[in-house]
Amino acid sequence: xxxxxxxxxxxxASPVKLPLALAFIVTAAxxxxxxWPAYVLLFAVALSVVIxxxxxxxxxYKRALLAAPFVLAALPLLFTxxxxxxxxxxxxxxxxTLTQPGLVRFVSxxxxxxxxxxxxxxxxxxxxxxxxxxxxxxxxxxxxxxxVVGLMWRYLFVLVDEVFRIMRARxxxxxxxxxxxxxxxxxxxxxxxxxxxxxxxxxxxxxxxxERIYAAMASRGYDGExxxxxxxxxxxxxxAALAAGLLFLLLILxxxxxx
Amino acid sequence: xxxxxxxxxxxxxxxxxxxxLRDVTLSIAPGEKVALLGPNGAGKSTLILHLNGILKxxxxxxxxxxxxxxxxxxxRVRAAVGLVFQNPDDQLFSPTVFDDVAFGPIYQGLKxxxxxSRVDEALAAVRMTDYRxxxxxxxxxxxxxxxxxxxxxxxxxxxxxxxxxxxGLDPRARRSLINLIRELPQTMLVATHxxxxxxxxxxxxxxxxxxxxxxxxxxTQILADAAxxxxxxxxxx
Numbered sequence: 001x002x003x004x005x006x007x008x009x010x011x012x013a014s015p016v017k018l019p020l021a022l023a024f025i026v027t028a029a030x031x032x033x034x035x036w037p038a039y040v041l042l043f044a045v046a047l048s049v050v051i052x053x054x055x056x057x058x059x060x061y062k063r064a065l066l067a068a069p070f071v072l073a074a075l076p077l078l079f080t081x082x083x084x085x086x087x088x089x090x091x092x093x094x095x096x097t098l099t100q101p102g103l104v105r106f107v108s109x110x111x112x113x114x115x116x117x118x119x120x121x122x123x124x125x126x127x128x129x130x131x132x133x134x135x136x137x138x139x140x141x142x143x144x145x146x147x148v149v150g151l152m153w154r155y156l157f158v159l160v161d162e163v164f165r166i167m168r169a170r171x172x173x174x175x176x177x178x179x180x181x182x183x184x185x186x187x188x189x190x191x192x193x194x195x196x197x198x199x200x201x202x203x204x205x206x207x208x209x210x211e212r213i214y215a216a217m218a219s220r221g222y223d224g225e226x227x228x229x230x231x232x233x234x235x236x237x238x239x240a241a242l243a244a245g246l247l248f249l250l251l252i253l254x255x256x257x258x259x
Numbered sequence: 260x261x262x263x264x265x266x267x268x269x270x271x272x273x274x275x276x277x278x279x280l281r282d283v284t285l286s287i288a289p290g291e292k293v294a295l296l297g298p299n300g301a302g303k304s305t306l307i308l309h310l311n312g313i314l315k316x317x318x319x320x321x322x323x324x325x326x327x328x329x330x331x332x333x334x335r336v337r338a339a340v341g342l343v344f345q346n347p348d349d350q351l352f353s354p355t356v357f358d359d360v361a362f363g364p365i366y367q368g369l370k371x372x373x374x375x376s377r378v379d380e381a382l383a384a385v386r387m388t389d390y391r392x393x394x395x396x397x398x399x400x401x402x403x404x405x406x407x408x409x410x411x412x413x414x415x416x417x418x419x420x421x422x423x424x425x426x427g428l429d430p431r432a433r434r435s436l437i438n439l440i441r442e443l444p445q446t447m448l449v450a451t452h453x454x455x456x457x458x459x460x461x462x463x464x465x466x467x468x469x470x471x472x473x474x475x476x477x478x479t480q481i482l483a484d485a486a487x488x489x490x491x492x493x494x495x496x
Contacts, residue, residue, distance in 0.1 A: 165349040172311055172342040173363040175414055176334025184334060184368045194362065197353040204396055205348065 015234055016242045018135035021123040025116045027249045031256040033101075033108035038256030039115075045248070046118045053122045060121050067110075067117040074109040078102045129153055155213075159206060166198055263289045263418055263446040264310065269319035271305055271470075279305040281470040283319070287418075287446060294457040294478065295450040297467035298492035303450040304345075306467070307420050310448070311340040324417045338367060341411025341445070345423040347403035351395040356387070356406055359395060363414035381413035385439060401432025405439065412443075419445040425453045454494060458482055466491055 050060045083101035136146045176184045264287040271280040279302045295303050308314040309321050312328045321328040324339040344350050353359040364374040382388045385405040425433045464481045466474040468491040485495045
């Protein structure tokens with residue numbers, strides 16, 4: 001990745017970046033709806049992080065659109081929260097009433113998830129995955145969980161490659177006769193069946209592969225415990241950054257709860 | 260007479276900038292069986308993937324069975340070129356052997372009776388008729404290789420392109436596969452590291468290295484040139 005945020009102490013910084021990002025997300029989640037001044041401060045934090053990361057605003061904001069589906073999930077809030085009505089319209093036999101507190105809740109959820117996704121994107125784009133795993137371990141996350149996340153990351157790419165090879169093999173046999181007789185490409189149910197067969201095959205092969213991987217791990221002494229060399233100590237500057245960041249987020253949270 | 264495969268000054272670079280083919284020219288006459296040799300990363304697979312339009316031609320031209328390989332001809336090109344991948348597991352993606360062998364004919368829109376006769380014909384050609392109802396997942400590597408060949412034979416291709424057909428096979432499975440390749444009447448281009456099979460089956464050999472064709476001629480002559488083989492990372496027998 002082409003990012004240099006926190007690079008001067010990058011090795012030691014990742015155990016700090018993960019808790020800071022998590023704290024940001026928790027702060028956003030805990031803020032009550034309609035705490036606009038606190039949201040502005042959170043936005044300022046997120047914007048500073050994005051700018052300092054050197055990733056570029058476009059890079060982060062384009063990916064931050066990932067938050068859009070979560071916003072859709074919050075859409076019913078517009079109509080289900082009780083309160084003074086703003087607008088009302090009929091759809092067939094139902095009447096939908098847009099309420100003012102509903103609107104506040106919806107905008108709050110949308111803003112908070114958008115900001116959280118930005119921070120998560122910066123974290124993922126500026127931290128090498130092994131560092132992220134080390135940070136999870138340093139945070140005392142269950143080791144088995146960290147091992148599962150690590151293996152998933154490792155084999156995700158192998159699986160995607162396998163998917164591409166299977167699709168390529170299908171394309172290679174997707175021909176057309178010299179003289180057009182019937183419909184080329186087969187019926188839709190048949191195609192669905194083929195795709196289902198491909199997915200099923202991938203499942204079986206992944207299962208087989210996981211057995212082989214486990215056998216290879218076990219034959220090198222794996223006993224359910226992932227061990228690593230001790231991590232380099234976290235430099236004092238990073239500790240200071242962590243403390244300052246957590247304190248700031250706590251102040252934002254208090255401001256939001258009080259106002 | 261048109262050449263069955265006519266590759267002219269083909270160059271190709273992958274999106275990451277890696278130049279995989281440089282100015283490759285190759286023609287194969289109908290009925291000819293040609294071995295494609297070269298170290299890993301020489302560009303053999305990249306060339307093969309051009310022959311039925313899986314990779315789009317960047318510069319130069321590719322013509323197979325008298326058809327220019329382009330978006331318009333893609334369907335007919337894929338029916339004319341039977342491409343068998345190195346790993347049979349990629350090729351066999353359906354629940355049963357029958358479904359896999361029937362894929363090409365069904366895709367082409369053939370009638371059910373025709374599909375069945377194509378499948379029978381293809382399985383008979385690889386001598387696996389009894390395996391019709393078997394589950395691909397449970398076959399041995401040698402059996403999977405034969406079925407993988409049947410999955411393209413059912414399209415009645417004019418050209419067979421095989422990528423490493425004997426890789427990973429035990430001596431008996433290898434022997435029976437070599438016999439099968441000898442029997443098949445199609446024009447063939449076979450990428451392989453199995454030099455002894457080349458000496459046995461192929462009159463003509465093409466060596467690729469660094470994305471270029473570095474030698475093309477009678478196998479007896481090429482495989483006797485120890486200096487040439489050594490320069491391109493191939494073993495001398």
